[in-house]
Amino acid sequence: MRVERTFGHIPGYPEGSCFGTRAELSHSGLHRPRIAGISGRGHCGANSVVLAGGYEDTEDCGDEILYTGHGGRDPETGCQVAHQTLTRGNLALACNKRYGLPVRVIRGAREPSPYAPTAGYRYDGLYRVDAYWREVGKAGFFIWRFRLCKIVELPHQGSTTATLSPPHKV
DNA sequence: TCCATGCGCGGCC
DNA sequence: GGCCGCGCAGTGG
Numbered sequence: 001m002r003v004e005r006t007f008g009h010i011p012g013y014p015e016g017s018c019f020g021t022r023a024e025l026s027h028s029g030l031h032r033p034r035i036a037g038i039s040g041r042g043h044c045g046a047n048s049v050v051l052a053g054g055y056e057d058t059e060d061c062g063d064e065i066l067y068t069g070h071g072g073r074d075p076e077t078g079c080q081v082a083h084q085t086l087t088r089g090n091l092a093l094a095c096n097k098r099y100g101l102p103v104r105v106i107r108g109a110r111e112p113s114p115y116a117p118t119a120g121y122r123y124d125g126l127y128r129v130d131a132y133w134r135e136v137g138k139a140g141f142f143i144w145r146f147r148l149c150k151i152v153e154l155p156h157q158g159s160t161t162a163t164l165s166p167p168h169k170v
Numbered sequence: 171t172c173c174a175t176g177c178g179c180g181g182c183c
Numbered sequence: 184g185g186c187c188g189c190g191c192a193g194t195g196g
Contacts, residue, residue: 022176032196034174035194036173036175036195041196049175052176053175071173073175
């Protein structure tokens with residue numbers, strides 16, 4: 001299947017759109033992977049990410065998110081048992097920063113955050129990867145951390161200072 | 171090929 | 184009835 005690298009909003013699914021399960025979320029096109037939290041591959045950039053409480057080091061401050069990269073977890077316990085590497089989805093997010101690509105953010109009810117929905121999953125708009133770095137996580141292993149900042153889109157107050165260009169087709 | 175931030179069912183409180 | 188924990192399925196990057 002030919003997969004277009006669609007960054008930015010998905011027509012028909014505005015910010016605030018809610019979904020019951022990952023399958024529905026996948027069908028919408030907002031976030032195709034049915035399990036993985038990062039949608040994207042290495043050098044192509046990441047289309048979207050999901051916050052669902054999977055990684056303890058993630059911090060959600062609403063318009064700013066410290067998102068944890070994937071990898072290094074024990075598949076059974078979900079605990080960090082190894083260092084994360086800058087590959088796969090982590091590398092994709094790094095490319096978002098490098099090329100200024102927006103990433104869709106979806107919050108799930110499992111995320112321990114006041115900004116998380118009470119049930120299911122909710123599309124919370126576009127963020128940009130402001131920075132990323134490696135640090136030691138709570139479990140004592142290196143993790144990759146990405147600072148996501150919400151892209152504020154002015155409704156239609158003329159073409160005033162839109163600090164971040166709304167992502168059209170790339 | 172391998173990896174990934176689910177989901178449902180059953181048991182216990 | 185609701186919460187929690189275990190076990191398994193299965194698609195896309």
